[in-house]
Amino acid sequence: MSTQTATARVRVNAKEPFVARPKPSTPAHVIRDDAEAIAVARRLAAQFREESALRDREGWLPLDEVDVYSQSGLWAINVPKAYGGAGVSYATLAEVVKIISAADSSIAQVTQNHYVLVAHIDLDGTPEQKRELFELVLKGYRFGNAFSELNSRNVAAFETKVTDLGDTVEVNGEKFYTTGALLAHIVPIVAVNDAGEGFLVFADREAPGLTVINDWSSFGQRTTASGSVKIDKVQVAKSRVVPIKAFDTPTAAGAISQIIQAAIDAGIADGAIADTIEFVRTRSRPWIDSGKERAGEDPFTIAAIGRLAITQHATDALLARAGQLIDAALVTPNEDTVSQATIATAEAKVLSTENSIEATNKLFELAGTRATLAVYNLDRHWRNARVHTLHDPVRWKFFHVGNYYLNQVNPPRHPWN
Incomplete structure (x- = not known):
């Protein structure tokens, strides 16, 4: 439960300068391995889930939640072991992001660029920069981002x-x-x-x-x-x-950015499927033609839930495979390993996008009209999936994947691929 009082709440879209948050007064916890990262993520997800619908409906920024999140040590899990971090597998990092996203996808996205920046420091920074910046990350400092520009001709055209x-x-x-x-x-x-x-x-x-x-x-x-x-x-x-040199030669930089995107979308689907099942079990009515006493006994509803679960498990498998190939590309970066990681991540991105949109849409079809009531705020799942999946168009993922397998053309290297 959030500790913020009603008067301390800060709403989004205030359209005014925002006062900087205090720097950490005590060092963050340091996570030591993959298993601890997963365990901490699950514990925090249970906490973040409690008011996720309320925060979204009221537009309250997750001030306390983000403080707890960064102090937990999860923001430093991809700091390399040589610099004091856990250096977890990117399969683990994707799982951590997915777990947090299933509870509150906005909180998960707050770390999206931070993890990417940690990876860029490792790829492009000098040893001195790595020591300085990784030390700050391990203490609990958070990186935001100032990347994209609203009026440039495309996402890669920077005027700053x-x-x-x-x-x-x-x-x-x-x-x-x-x-x-x-x-x-x-x-x-x-x-x-x-x-x-x-x-x-x-x-x-x-x-x-x-x-x-x-x-x-x-x-x-x-x-x-x-x-x-x-x-x-x-x-x-x-x-x-x-x-910024990571895209001049074969590196896993683009795949790292993309696997985090895919993990957020997979988490949105996880959260939506869980809420669909709970609503159908406890609140939905069976359709009159089914002849059933409970909505959960409707054979068409059962089959639809089965399809969503199967696709979600396939997404999980593709995320894990992509993470493992990213790990391999980081150890041995070359055209082949980086292309394999990029294509595997693109495949995960396609499926996570499609299932997040499908699951958040099916929620209402299966749960029924009462699921649209404002008190439940279940439409946040669809709104979140629809917005986050716009980060980069999956129609181009199909092209790059097909071109790779059919014509042996390696995918381009940039942060959106």
């Missing part, structure tokens, strides 16, 4: 500029879709120099000139601490500037 000033850099621009930035302690900004080279600039959340605005207004994933970021002459030490 970084200028070298000697010991520091200066960043200017404006970002949107900044998931997690409202509640972050550090806001990594994607910016380009005059030569078009990309950099991650790890700006302190309280840096002068950095303004995070609470103006996220989507109908789904409402409480993801997203919004817009205004960057006006923000100066950052050069030690906090990491060049």
